[in-house]
Amino acid sequence: MNKKQNEWNFVHNIAENANWTPGLREIFNYRDLGLKEGTNGDYIAHIIKANGKEMKDEVKEWHIHECEFQFVLVLNGWAKFEYEGEGVKTIRKGDAINQRPKIAHREIDCSKDFEVLEIVAPANFKTKIVSDPNK
Numbered sequence: 277m278n279k280k281q282n283e284w285n286f287v288h289n290i291a292e293n294a295n296w297t298p299g300l301r302e303i304f305n306y307r308d309l310g311l312k313e314g315t316n317g318d319y320i321a322h323i324i325k326a327n328g329k330e331m332k333d334e335v336k337e338w339h340i341h342e343c344e345f346q347f348v349l350v351l352n353g354w355a356k357f358e359y360e361g362e363g364v365k366t367i368r369k370g371d372a373i374n375q376r377p378k379i380a381h382r383e384i385d386c387s388k389d390f391e392v393l394e395i396v397a398p399a400n401f402k403t404k405i406v407s408d409p410n411k
Contacts, residue, residue, distance in 0.1 A: 353387035
């Protein structure tokens with residue numbers, strides 16, 4: 277264990293006390309799992325689920341996340357994404373994605389019951405709109 281990890285805190289995030297809030301995208305609700313505070317900002321983990329709103333947002337545009345690590349596990353439903361150099365991928369319940377840092381991607385569509393667990397490092401990552409990498 278490195279020195280930085282020695283400064284992490286134990287976190288027990290209780291499901292029945294879940295606090296669902298707005299987040300990056302208006303069409304989803306977010307449940308922070310406490311990893312940001314537990315790792316002093318090294319990681320963030322949240323559950324993201326569709327909330328029934330239907331609108332276009334920036335994530336349907338090509339974008340990148342300025343991060344060092346991003347992992348997604350589909351808990352429910354499905355979504356279709358296009359990834360730079362990887363093509364169109366449909367991710368379904370039980371599927372996992374290790375999304376390499378700064379890969380350009382865009383969401384094409386998702387089911388009304390789409391729900392994922394996402395873990396990202398660092399916790400304060402930024403999202404930037406980028407040009408279509410296929411042009």
